[in-house]
Amino acid sequence: DTGVSQNPRHKITKRGQNVTFRCDPISEHNRLYWYRQTLGQGPEFLTYFQNEAQLEKSRLLSDRFSAERPKGSFSTLEIQRTEQGDSAMYLCASSLKTGSGANVLTFGAGSRLTVL
Amino acid sequence: AQSVAQPEDQVNVAEGNPLTVKCTYSVSGNPYLFWYVQYPNRGLQFLLKYITGDNLVKGSYGFEAEFNKSQTSFHLKKPSALVSDSALYFCAETYNDYKLSFGAGTTVTVRA
Numbered sequence: 001d002t003g004v005s006q007n008p009r010h011k012i013t014k015r016g017q018n019v020t021f022r023c024d025p026i027s028e029h030n031r032l033y034w035y036r037q038t039l040g041q042g043p044e045f046l047t048y049f050q051n052e053a054q055l056e057k058s059r060l061l062s063d064r065f066s067a068e069r070p071k072g073s074f075s076t077l078e079i080q081r082t083e084q085g086d087s088a089m090y091l092c093a094s095s096l097k098t099g100s101g102a103n104v105l106t107f108g109a110g111s112r113l114t115v116l
Numbered sequence: 117a118q119s120v121a122q123p124e125d126q127v128n129v130a131e132g133n134p135l136t137v138k139c140t141y142s143v144s145g146n147p148y149l150f151w152y153v154q155y156p157n158r159g160l161q162f163l164l165k166y167i168t169g170d171n172l173v174k175g176s177y178g179f180e181a182e183f184n185k186s187q188t189s190f191h192l193k194k195p196s197a198l199v200s201d202s203a204l205y206f207c208a209e210t211y212n213d214y215k216l217s218f219g220a221g222t223t224v225t226v227r228a
Contacts, residue, residue, distance in 0.1 A: 097213070
């Protein structure tokens with residue numbers, strides 16, 4: 001297992017189109033997270049899953065965004081009717097929930113979205 | 117709004133000199149604190165974390181951070197910087213076990 005894998009690495013799309021990103025986490029990790037990072041800013045939390053259950057969604061995640069983790073393994077993040085403001089790097093991370101309360105996240109390299 | 121503050125956008129040091137990257141966290145509560153580093157075209161990499169206990173935390177690649185509750189700071193330090201330490205550094209806090217709040221990042225440049 002070589003870490004968290006994200007595809008595609010880059011996506012250029014026209015406004016109004018739908019895009020989907022995929023994340024393959026570290027296989028033994030039961031938690032999966034999506035973050036968004038814009039230029040000059042730190043990553044912002046979007047949502048996370050524990051196994052297949054989506055446990056929290058940020059207010060940043062509008063109705064046009066949907067994330068799934070159907071079998072508790074890989075996850076997809078879909079953005080419908082993309083807008084130019086959606087242009088960002090979408091980061092996926094995974095972790096193994098422990099009792100310490102301070103899980104270490106392993107991040108993928110990200111999927112960069114450019115909306116024209 | 118980001119509750120973690122990294123007051124310096126950029127830090128420039130000469131190789132072999134000490135490196136400090138500053139971070140202050142939220143005043144309220146007792147968060148868990150992290151440092152991550154981001155290299156171009158690579159994912160964020162974990163450096164170290166503070167949960168409780170010893171205020172000096174040692175991490176990867178010779179980095180350490182000092183938790184200071186009175187100043188609400190968690191500065192990252194390295195005694196002798198390397199050119200390969202040039203990267204983007206992020207401080208992060210959390211009050212639970214799933215949602216990290218990141219600072220805006222500090223770009224570190226180490227010149228040979």
